Amino acid sequence: MKSLNTFNPEKTGFFRHRKVAGGYLVTNDSGNFASLSEADFHSFLSGRLKAGTPLYSRLSSGGFLSGEPAVAALSARWRQKNSFLFSGPGLHIVVLTRRCNHSCLYCQSGAGGRAGKKTDMSKSAARRVLDTIFSSPAQSLTVEFQGGEPLLNWPVLSFMVSAIGERSKKSGKRVTISLVTNLSTMTAARLAFLLRHKVSICTSFDGPRKLHNANRPFPGGDGHACAVKWLKAIKKRSVRGAGAGDALLTVTKAALPQWKAIVDEYVRLGLAGIFIRFLNPFGAAKRVWGSVGYSAQEYVSFYKKALDYVVELNLSGKSRIVEHSARILLAKILGESDPNYLDLRSPCGAGIGQLAYDYDGRVFTCDEGRMLAAMGDDAFHIGSAGKGSYNSLVSSPVVRCVVTSSVTDIQVACSSCAYKPYCGVCPVYNYSEHGDLFMHQPSYRCAVYMGMLDHVFKRLREKKVRVLFEAWAKSKPD
Numbered sequence: 001m002k003s004l005n006t007f008n009p010e011k012t013g014f015f016r017h018r019k020v021a022g023g024y025l026v027t028n029d030s031g032n033f034a035s036l037s038e039a040d041f042h043s044f045l046s047g048r049l050k051a052g053t054p055l056y057s058r059l060s061s062g063g064f065l066s067g068e069p070a071v072a073a074l075s076a077r078w079r080q081k082n083s084f085l086f087s088g089p090g091l092h093i094v095v096l097t098r099r100c101n102h103s104c105l106y107c108q109s110g111a112g113g114r115a116g117k118k119t120d121m122s123k124s125a126a127r128r129v130l131d132t133i134f135s136s137p138a139q140s141l142t143v144e145f146q147g148g149e150p151l152l153n154w155p156v157l158s159f160m161v162s163a164i165g166e167r168s169k170k171s172g173k174r175v176t177i178s179l180v181t182n183l184s185t186m187t188a189a190r191l192a193f194l195l196r197h198k199v200s201i202c203t204s205f206d207g208p209r210k211l212h213n214a215n216r217p218f219p220g221g222d223g224h225a226c227a228v229k230w231l232k233a234i235k236k237r238s239v240r241g242a243g244a245g246d247a248l249l250t251v252t253k254a255a256l257p258q259w260k261a262i263v264d265e266y267v268r269l270g271l272a273g274i275f276i277r278f279l280n281p282f283g284a285a286k287r288v289w290g291s292v293g294y295s296a297q298e299y300v301s302f303y304k305k306a307l308d309y310v311v312e313l314n315l316s317g318k319s320r321i322v323e324h325s326a327r328i329l330l331a332k333i334l335g336e337s338d339p340n341y342l343d344l345r346s347p348c349g350a351g352i353g354q355l356a357y358d359y360d361g362r363v364f365t366c367d368e369g370r371m372l373a374a375m376g377d378d379a380f381h382i383g384s385a386g387k388g389s390y391n392s393l394v395s396s397p398v399v400r401c402v403v404t405s406s407v408t409d410i411q412v413a414c415s416s417c418a419y420k421p422y423c424g425v426c427p428v429y430n431y432s433e434h435g436d437l438f439m440h441q442p443s444y445r446c447a448v449y450m451g452m453l454d455h456v457f458k459r460l461r462e463k464k465v466r467v468l469f470e471a472w473a474k475s476k477p478d
């Protein structure tokens, strides 16, 4: 690049840069950023910025100029942004059964069909799992019930929800409970119990009926109708922050041309947010990748159109729906502290931010590690609930390896990437795709996040969009 010939390192602080939307983005390790025109970028590089100008002040307060502001201020911001490192695993994912009554095309959970209860968690395994969860040093815990379909093991689900309430009172720990369910076996009595115990309910919802039911076949039933019926009931009966319903979109190949219809369906149901998520080409999804998968570029193109449409609905006052992937990135970019999204931090949350428990009490670094075990690979298994101490689990060689290998500073590509302060790598994905824990290029996952971040930073340059994005960055999911 021409301007590197005139680069004056005496005048600049440490920074990384990237060309975005015709200008330059500069970022540093404290998460500060500045969007510069090409001319301003060249002035910055060559140290020709005039003191006292607005640009000089902006770059100075962001820590992009040498000696300003004091290193202490930058390190205080870094510490605040990385405060998740000082607490133990807060997220605990519990698989109550591998049984499921749906046969979703992209299912990665290792769900084992409707017949047989041998993959149901027993009450004794549930007690052992709770012992381990409550031995985490984290003062704030989230217990997330998953499956298979967790409602199919209602006796143990209701037992654990009640037990968590009692243990929470005794221990003084704050506990949030969430349930990820396809809602097909929900009943009014079950919903009343869950809402009484402030359980947040989350369901996969793939948009219009035809698309949802094609992605998520429910033999003998209509999965879309069940989801719509209960999402409406939850919305009617829950109070904000206590038992609110949430929906997750998994994008498949069939969804790619339907970005508008999908967003419209979420808006039609009055959902407060849409969480657009890409498929990972590992585990069970790998086997059917040819029919459900897509390239990173195809996903990014879908994401840009869907996000732009959500933004347009907000700016025109037609809806206040929030897109949650963008909200998380924006909270990282604009917020004072990190939203602690476990897949986008350095090191990632495996073992030190979350633990996942299979139905038999076996413990894994994270849910993706557990999913790999369901496919026959135990690489991310770290022990069993109730056997050995909490410390032996989280200091296992597997956790040490995963933590070390998910530090972005030591990935060749990330160490020089402008998005490093807002991004993260996934050792389970790397292991599954490339055979070792470190990121290799080209990486599908990297290309997806790079494309999403390019678009978010591009839209952030627009005044009205920035106001909306600032509100999203401050908002909490319902």
Ligand code: SF4
Pocket (backbone or CB within 6 Å): 408, 411, 413, 414, 415, 417, 418, 419, 420, 423, 424, 425, 445, 446, 447, 449, 450
């Ligand atoms: S994963 Fe890719 S986009 Fe993210 S920091 Fe690393 S190189 Fe950048």
Ligand code: SF4
Pocket (backbone or CB within 6 Å): 342, 343, 344, 348, 349, 350, 351, 365, 366, 367, 368, 369, 402, 406, 425, 426, 427, 428, 429
């Ligand atoms: S290994 Fe991957 S899936 Fe597991 S916590 Fe880390 S980033 Fe998330």
